[in-house]
Amino acid sequence: MAEKAPEKKDIGSKIKKALALTETSQTELAKALNVTQSNIAQWVMGHRNPTLESLQRIATALDMPLEFFISNGKETTQDYLKRTSKETEFIPVLGISSATNEKFILEENEETYIRFPKTGEHQFAIKVEGCCMENPDDLRNSIYDGDYIIIDPDVTPRNGDVVLARISSEFSTIKRMYINETTVDLVPDNPKCKTLTKKKQDLEIVGKVVNVFRPIKRVRKRAQ
Numbered sequence: 001m002a003e004k005a006p007e008k009k010d011i012g013s014k015i016k017k018a019l020a021l022t023e024t025s026q027t028e029l030a031k032a033l034n035v036t037q038s039n040i041a042q043w044v045m046g047h048r049n050p051t052l053e054s055l056q057r058i059a060t061a062l063d064m065p066l067e068f069f070i071s072n073g074k075e076t077t078q079d080y081l082k083r084t085s086k087e088t089e090f091i092p093v094l095g096i097s098s099a100t101n102e103k104f105i106l107e108e109n110e111e112t113y114i115r116f117p118k119t120g121e122h123q124f125a126i127k128v129e130g131c132c133m134e135n136p137d138d139l140r141n142s143i144y145d146g147d148y149i150i151i152d153p154d155v156t157p158r159n160g161d162v163v164l165a166r167i168s169s170e171f172s173t174i175k176r177m178y179i180n181e182t183t184v185d186l187v188p189d190n191p192k193c194k195t196l197t198k199k200k201q202d203l204e205i206v207g208k209v210v211n212v213f214r215p216i217k218r219v220r221k222r223a224q
Helices: 008-021 026-033 037-044 052-062 077-084
Strands: 090-098 113-115 124-129 148-152 162-167 171-179 183-187 196-199 203-213
Touching: 008 037, 008 052, 026 037, 026 052, 052 113, 090 148, 090 171, 148 162, 162 183, 162 196, 171 203
Parallel strands: 090 124
Antiparallel strands: 090 113, 124 148, 148 203, 162 171, 162 203, 171 183, 183 196
């Protein structure tokens, strides 16, 4: 007989325990996952069950093993993943790009990865610097300084999509793309930042931004 997956209330209690262990508030976790605090509360109380993708993101944000949340003492993580036809992936971080100024994409000397649900074979991550993708009218869906954006080079972006663009084969920036007849406008979400207009031959669209990973920033407590 197949083992049952953890019940909603079991997962909720484990999320609550993980928040306590990591000294993380529901509000902080909601911000890291780019969901509402109400979503977190529903999960914690067992009124709703997070998807496996959401559990993977919770585990990553809190720096805890996925097994902590889905193990019921009998079903292993691999069994759970096979049953749901999902896999945990590690996405390579290739460097840093600026949302404000044009900046060179820094290749890391050592391999660096973030644990995040991977939906495309060639996806990679870039750490964001700058505030030009912070939209004061849509704070929940903004991209902030310190976020990691997930880039998929195999997805063809459309006008209005957020992209990672390489300029003159040397510099990079993160903006919304609007293609004109001979030029491309790279438009920030922050009205305080400037739009960049580049000739098509001077610009390469590296890939579309398909997701955002936001680490939880914790303040270390001073020793008593």
